[in-house]
Amino acid sequence: MVVEIMVLGVGATLSMDLWALLRRRWFGVASLDYGWVGRWLGHMRHGQFRHAAIAKAAPLRGERLLGWGFHYLTGLLFAAAFLAWGGQAWLQRPALLPALLFGVVTVAAPLLVMQPAFGMGMAARRTPKPWLVRQRALLTHLVFGLGLYLSGAALAWLG
Structure with missing residues (x-):
């Protein structure tokens, strides 16, 4: 099961x-700076x-590496x-469907933990456009769910 967890976790996180x-390329929308995640953890x-x-x-030394590592560790745990x-x-x-539903569940992590810890308030309520932030987070976590499915389909196909 360890290999499957690694394939699903890395595949889904890579999808995100x-x-x-x-x-960013198509719409000019910046993504989360994972250095901030490392800063928070540090x-x-x-x-x-x-x-x-x-x-x-x-800022902390090594915060970007720590943040990216935590991002992938979170994908593995999910x-x-x-x-x-x-x-x-x-x-x-x-x-x-189960993979997409699980992706929706995982959006609780940024909305209820990370955004408040980063000073954005619960579910980004202190940001200028909270509903836009929430919508983007939901879409990103749906993509995580899609990545779970695609990685699982690849594993099943490979045998």
Whole structure:
């Protein structure tokens, strides 16, 4: 099951990253700076879990690498949770709807944990356009779900 978790987690997270790249090129929409994620994590060791504005918090050495590593670790943990829920049967016959629904569930992480910790408020309520931020987060996490499905279909196809 470890290999399957790795393939699903990395595949789904890569799908999100590809979506972010395409969104930036086609629509000029910036994606999350994973350096901020690393900055947030790095400040935790000093007891600071929330920031008024993460972009204004003191930068930390290696924050970008830490943030990107955490991004992929999160993808792996989400994949493990998905397989714990969907089980071996889903791996043998991947279905799109459960993967998309799980992607929707994962949007709780940025809306309820990261955005408040970054100073954006619960579900981005302190941003200039909270509904736009929420919509983009939902779409990105639906792409994560699509990536789960595509990675699962590839695994099933390969045998």
